[in-house]
Amino acid sequence: AQSVTQLGSHVSVSEGALVLLRCNYSSSVPPYLFWYVQYPNQGLQLLLKYTTGATLVKGINGFEAEFKKSETSFHLTKPSAHMSDAAEYFCAVSDKSGAGSYQLTFGKGTKLSVIP
Amino acid sequence: NAGVTQTPKFQVLKTGQSMTLQCAQDMNHEYMSWYRQDPGMGLRLIHYSVGAGITDQGEVPNGYNVSRSTTEDFPLRLLSAAPSQTSVYFCASSYPGAIKEAFFGQGTRLTVV
Numbered sequence: 001a002q003s004v005t006q007l008g009s010h011v012s013v014s015e016g017a018l019v020l021l022r023c024n025y026s027s028s029v030p031p032y033l034f035w036y037v038q039y040p041n042q043g044l045q046l047l048l049k050y051t052t053g054a055t056l057v058k059g060i061n062g063f064e065a066e067f068k069k070s071e072t073s074f075h076l077t078k079p080s081a082h083m084s085d086a087a088e089y090f091c092a093v094s095d096k097s098g099a100g101s102y103q104l105t106f107g108k109g110t111k112l113s114v115i116p
Numbered sequence: 117n118a119g120v121t122q123t124p125k126f127q128v129l130k131t132g133q134s135m136t137l138q139c140a141q142d143m144n145h146e147y148m149s150w151y152r153q154d155p156g157m158g159l160r161l162i163h164y165s166v167g168a169g170i171t172d173q174g175e176v177p178n179g180y181n182v183s184r185s186t187t188e189d190f191p192l193r194l195l196s197a198a199p200s201q202t203s204v205y206f207c208a209s210s211y212p213g214a215i216k217e218a219f220f221g222q223g224t225r226l227t228v229v
Contacts, residue, residue: 009156032214043120043206043220044159051216090158094215101166102215103174104149104208108158 023091
């Protein structure tokens, strides 16, 4: 079974500072990788995704992530944090289950706080 | 665009009661799934369906039933609610095959007392 590890359940940054949220996955083959964002009392929405091709992917709201196969990582970054970035972020991997269908496996989430 | 619609948004149940959480999508997605979200646990897959008439268990299926009679609807039934089922439930849908993007509903916050 695939697994996703997000380092740090809670990250605090100052407004204007770099945001770095870490994600590592376990997979024997390159999977599809995602970052989702969840604002308070809302559902999840897709921030960005890696399927194939360019390893640096850009998403909404100025976020980007780099797929590094050698490190099995897919860290999320944003150069300058904004107050509106305060939310919970989930890394996820899509891969075939034992039954042969694809499933999404999520990390436990990282709650981002932005300090004025 | 409606996307994925979940009802109700909030529900309080007594232990032992049953209820059905509704999920409907209007994107003609074949793949639908139910997750529960608990603090510090992320999202865990309860059940999923790859098309009408086909369902399978996820990571935490005990205490829940599903059926898929149409492409649009994927209800989740709690047969006999327990306090351990207090959680936020999310329904999601996507195109079949390798999941390239999942669309989520707004969630149902369930409390079992």
